[in-house]
Amino acid sequence: MVQAVQRAARILRELATSGPRLGVTELADRMGVAKPTAHALLRTLEAEGLVVQDRESAKYQLGPDLVLLGNAYLDTQELRTRSVTWADLLATQSGEAVWVAVLNGDHMLVVHHAFRPEGAVQILEVGASIPWSTCALGKAVVAFAPEEERERLLSAALAVLTGASITDAGALGEQLDQARRLGYAVEDQESALGDAGIAAPVFDRSGGVAGAIGVVGPVERLLADPAGQGARQEPRQELAVAVRETARSLSRDLGAPRGTARRAGA
Missing domain, CATH: 1.10.10.10 (Winged helix-like DNA-binding domain superfamily/Winged helix DNA-binding domain)
Structure with missing residues (x-):
């Protein structure tokens, strides 16, 4: 160097x-x-x-x-370019904000943010960098990353942002295994108190994981127990299915080989 x-x-x-x-x-x-x-x-x-x-x-x-360089990166970032329409559709369908992110070292870099259709004033989070282990986006990516990369990230010191942040590699590894089975990952107030996330991996034409897309919002809306929600239209499971299906559609748009996008929660 x-x-x-x-x-x-x-x-x-x-x-x-x-x-x-x-x-x-x-x-x-x-x-x-x-x-x-x-x-x-x-x-x-x-x-x-x-x-x-x-x-x-x-x-x-x-x-x-640096702003010019950063914008140039975003403009040439294929996942971001392809995700704009899908993220907007997911935001409309779910009624929640949608983030698209890529793994950058041991953090997830938010490359696109679709605002929640209705609600209070929102802050654009494009460019935000979040420790991978504290967000659903990061878990979704690492769950499908090559084994060597997964082990490297799990063996490093795990970030602590709130009292709910997971610092035990074994417990986090179990969450990654579950995310791989279900095709989506969940974050429960691990990045910020009161906030939650549900995210699914996105694959590229090589068949590798390119990033993740997911909904973020208040924990009481995203992770509330559907059994007690009555007429609520978007319980946790419906949100998870919507996120996973959007990720699959985005993967196909990126040219993921046939069957690759389906392996995330078959």
Whole structure:
């Protein structure tokens, strides 16, 4: 690897996760490099529009050209492009918000967000990064990932975002096995208290898992016991079926081989 490029990428990540603004000395200390080295890297990134320097504090923050790069990634992300229509249909059918995400390291990156058709003001979550183990989207993907990748992710430290986050690899592995059998995964307040999710894997033309699509919303709507819901039109099982069928349709749209999309919850 080219060390200068690696260090420049490290600066961008530090500003993204530890910012919003950091000084040259702070960045040098975090990276374990000399201050002149950090300063030279920052000036180069600034010239390219990837970081900007605040005039009052002289500290650095992420620059506007990163937005262009991020949008370019989304525009060329085939899963996102193909999912727009299917996500809108699922949102209309379920009455819930729909997220589409891909695995990025040990996090799920949200690449598309279809708003809930009716409700309060909603915040666009495209670009959100969520630990894979705390969301239904991540569980759906890892449940169908190659065994080596699944074991790598399960053996690493599992994130804790709420008291309901699962930190036991054995218990999480059992959830992944169940998701593989049913064709969908569930999250119960593991990312944020009061929120839940139901997601299913999406496969590409190679037959591998490309990402996941799922509904997200208040736990009382998504995971309430259907037996006590009376005339409620979208109990948990109906939502799960709708998510799974949408994922299958999206998989076919991505060119998944015949039978691949059906293996998720046959």
